Amino acid sequence: MKTENNFLLKTFINQREKEIKSFANAHESISKISFNVLEMMFKEANGSRLSLGYKAPQYVYGEFERIEEYYKLFSNSNNLKSPMSVFCDLGSGLGKSNLLVATMFPVSQSIGIEYVPRLHHVALAQKQIFENVISPRLEKPPQIIFQRNDVVRCSDQWLHSDVVFINCVTWLKKPLTRLKKLFEEMKSGTEIFTSNEFKSSYLHLTKEITCEANWGLKKFYLYVVRKQN
Ligand SMILES: C[S@@+](CC[C@H](N)C(=O)[O-])C[C@H]1O[C@@H](n2cnc3c(N)ncnc32)[C@H](O)[C@@H]1O
Numbered sequence: 001m002k003t004e005n006n007f008l009l010k011t012f013i014n015q016r017e018k019e020i021k022s023f024a025n026a027h028e029s030i031s032k033i034s035f036n037v038l039e040m041m042f043k044e045a046n047g048s049r050l051s052l053g054y055k056a057p058q059y060v061y062g063e064f065e066r067i068e069e070y071y072k073l074f075s076n077s078n079n080l081k082s083p084m085s086v087f088c089d090l091g092s093g094l095g096k097s098n099l100l101v102a103t104m105f106p107v108s109q110s111i112g113i114e115y116v117p118r119l120h121h122v123a124l125a126q127k128q129i130f131e132n133v134i135s136p137r138l139e140k141p142p143q144i145i146f147q148r149n150d151v152v153r154c155s156d157q158w159l160h161s162d163v164v165f166i167n168c169v170t171w172l173k174k175p176l177t178r179l180k181k182l183f184e185e186m187k188s189g190t191e192i193f194t195s196n197e198f199k200s201s202y203l204h205l206t207k208e209i210t211c212e213a214n215w216g217l218k219k220f221y222l223y224v225v226r227k228q229n
Pocket of ligand 1: 051058059060061062063064089090091092093094096097113114115116119149150151152166167168169175
């Protein structure tokens with residue numbers, strides 16, 4: 001059964017890759033068509049269906065309505081504009097934010113950490129297409145890392161990031177309290193884009209941005225880590 005599923009996934013990836021390659025090759029600049037290419041990549045991937053069976057509230061799937069919305073949010077970042085920064089999505093789902101950031105900003109790493117295995121596997125498949133079709137068209141293709149893990153238990157994998165994204169509306173208080181403590185350990189200047197408010201003297205709220213999520217309009221917060229001397 002597993003071999004059959006792997007075979008089907010491989011066939012699907014090959015087919016999708018051909019389609020995307022022919023669209024991308026027909027255009028000169030990848031950044032001009034990046035939203036369309038990424039929409040094409042994800043058009044049949046349904047995160048809510050893939051996470052069925054995971055009943056705890058924090059595994060409820062949600063994402064932005066369109067790829068462009070992720071760009072709108074991250075355009076508010078200063079760190080993503082400087083070359084070689086590291087981006088991380090905590091609870092990265094299908095990996096949409098990771099691939100958008102990898103295409104549109106000069107990052108060195110785009111890290112996505114996701115607990116639900118089926119979502120993680122689709123993200124890995126999209127990474128393969130991305131590396132075959134989009135990376136060769138980028139001036140400095142970043143390293144894309146998708147990891148299947150619990151974000152609270154693998155902080156050594158993401159504490160060095162310059163920009164963190166966490167879309168965590170349904171997450172429980174316990175992991176959020178733990179995450180707040182971990183954010184406070186990050187270096188000064190780290191930017192945290194989040195759907196939830198984090199009250200801490202180390203986290204300075206700098207902006208509120210409304211985005212169109214697939215469940216309606218949602219306010220996101222941009223915090224910057226500020227360490228007192
Ligand atoms: C609302 S979705 C956001 C998906 C993606 N970041 C986006 O905005 O497009 C939240 C994701 O976090 C994942 N998640 C929840 N708790 C997690 C944990 N402790 N470790 C890793 N992933 C987690 C869920 O499975 C889900 O895919």
